[in-house]
Amino acid sequence: MLDARSRSDRRWSLVAALGVTQVVSWGSLYYAFAVVMGDVARDLDADPTAVVGAYCLALLISGLVVAPVGRQIDRDGARAVMTAGSVAAAALLAAFSEVTTLWALYFVWAGLGFAMGLVLYEPAFASLALVFREDLRKAITVLTLAGGLASTVFWPLTQWLSTSLGWRDAMLVLALVNLFVCVPLHALFLPERGRAAHEPRGLADDPAGRARLLADWHFRALALAFTLNMLAFSGITLHLLALLASKGISPERAAFLAALVGPMQVAGRVVELSFAHRATPSRVGRIALFAFPVSIVLLAFTGPVDGIIVVFAAIYGASNGVMTIVRSTVPAEIWGRDGYGGLTGLMATPVLIARAVGPFFASWMLVAMGGFVPMALAFAAIGLLAWASFEAAVHFNRR
Numbered sequence: 001m002l003d004a005r006s007r008s009d010r011r012w013s014l015v016a017a018l019g020v021t022q023v024v025s026w027g028s029l030y031y032a033f034a035v036v037m038g039d040v041a042r043d044l045d046a047d048p049t050a051v052v053g054a055y056c057l058a059l060l061i062s063g064l065v066v067a068p069v070g071r072q073i074d075r076d077g078a079r080a081v082m083t084a085g086s087v088a089a090a091a092l093l094a095a096f097s098e099v100t101t102l103w104a105l106y107f108v109w110a111g112l113g114f115a116m117g118l119v120l121y122e123p124a125f126a127s128l129a130l131v132f133r134e135d136l137r138k139a140i141t142v143l144t145l146a147g148g149l150a151s152t153v154f155w156p157l158t159q160w161l162s163t164s165l166g167w168r169d170a171m172l173v174l175a176l177v178n179l180f181v182c183v184p185l186h187a188l189f190l191p192e193r194g195r196a197a198h199e200p201r202g203l204a205d206d207p208a209g210r211a212r213l214l215a216d217w218h219f220r221a222l223a224l225a226f227t228l229n230m231l232a233f234s235g236i237t238l239h240l241l242a243l244l245a246s247k248g249i250s251p252e253r254a255a256f257l258a259a260l261v262g263p264m265q266v267a268g269r270v271v272e273l274s275f276a277h278r279a280t281p282s283r284v285g286r287i288a289l290f291a292f293p294v295s296i297v298l299l300a301f302t303g304p305v306d307g308i309i310v311v312f313a314a315i316y317g318a319s320n321g322v323m324t325i326v327r328s329t330v331p332a333e334i335w336g337r338d339g340y341g342g343l344t345g346l347m348a349t350p351v352l353i354a355r356a357v358g359p360f361f362a363s364w365m366l367v368a369m370g371g372f373v374p375m376a377l378a379f380a381a382i383g384l385l386a387w388a389s390f391e392a393a394v395h396f397n398r399r
Helices: 002-044 048-076 079-096 102-119 121-131 136-147 150-165 167-189 207-215 217-238 240-246 251-258 261-274 281-301 306-335 340-369 372-395
Strands: none
Touching (some): 002 102, 002 136, 002 167, 048 102, 079 102, 136 306, 150 261, 217 240, 217 340, 240 251, 281 306, 281 372
16 A cells, blocks of 8 residues: 555656746747847847747657657656757756857757756646556646746746846746756656567557558548647637737737647646546547537627626637647557657657648738638638548548
C-alpha cells in the first residue's frame, strides 16, 4: 500500500513540476514575443511583418521536430531531452536580447523553434505517458489547466518587465527564469528512462511502422481534422480584434471581449476533467470540433452585442481548450499507448505547421474573400470539414 501510494505521489509530483515549467515555457517562448515584437521592429528598424516572420519560422521548426523528439523520449526518457530544451531556451532568449540585425533575429528564433519542440506540450505529454497508464488522460488535462495560465501570467509580466527595463533586459530576465526554474525541475522530476525493454514498441517507432500509419486512411483523416481545426483557429485568432472592430465595437471593448477566450479555454478543460469518466476522448472531440464552426457563424452574423460575443468567446475558447486534450488522447484511444511520444508527435507535425502558416493563410483569405465576414464564414466551412473528417476517422476506425 505504501509503495503504491509512493509511486502515485511521485507521478503527481511530475505533473506539478511540469505544470510550473509549462507555464514558464509557453509564457516566455510562445506568448512573450507578442508583447515585445513592436519594440523589436523599431529597434532593428525592420518591417513588422518581417519580424513576425521570425516567430512563424520558430513555430514551423517546432512542428518539424516534435515527432523525432517524441520517439527519443519513448526510447530514452524525458529528463535529458527537456532539460536540454530549457538550457537552450535560456541561452537563446539571452541571445535574442543581443540581436542587432534581422538575420540574427531569424537565426535565434530558428533555434528557439527547436527549443519549443523540446519543452512544450507534446514532449511534456510524452513524458507523462512514460509513468501514467490508467490516469494519462486525467494527468494531461490537469497539466493543460496549468499551461492555460501561461498567457495570464506572462503577458502582463513581460509588459511590466519591458516597460521597466526595456525589451532586451526583459528577455534576459525570462532567460534566467528558464535557467533557474525549468532546468532544475526538468532535471529532478522527469523520468530518466524510456520504456522498459520488455514493453512493446509503438507503431511509429520505425520507418516501416510510420509508413503503415501514414497509409492508414483513419490516421490521415484524423490528422486532417486536427490540422484544419488548427489552421482555422490560428487564422481567426490573428484577426479577431479587427473582426470585432469591423462590427463597430471599440478597440477597448474588443480587447476585453477577445481576452475572454483564454479563460474560456481553461473553463473548457475544467468541464472536460469533470466529465472525463462519462465521455470518451473521441466523443469529446466530436462536440469540440462541431462547436468551433458554430462559434464562427455566430460571430459572423451577430451585431455589436456584447452578450452574444461573450457566448462566442465561451464556445470558441472552450472548443480550443478541449482540443488540446483531444489531440493528445484520441490517437492513443485508437492505436494504443505503446510508443505514445512517436505516435502523437507524428500526428502533431502537420498540426503545428498549420499553426505557423495559419496567420499568413488568413491574411491571404481576407484579401481573396473581400472582407472579414466572408473570411470568417470560409473558416467556419474549414472547421466543419475538420469535424466531418474527425467523424469519419473515429466512426469507422478499426481498432
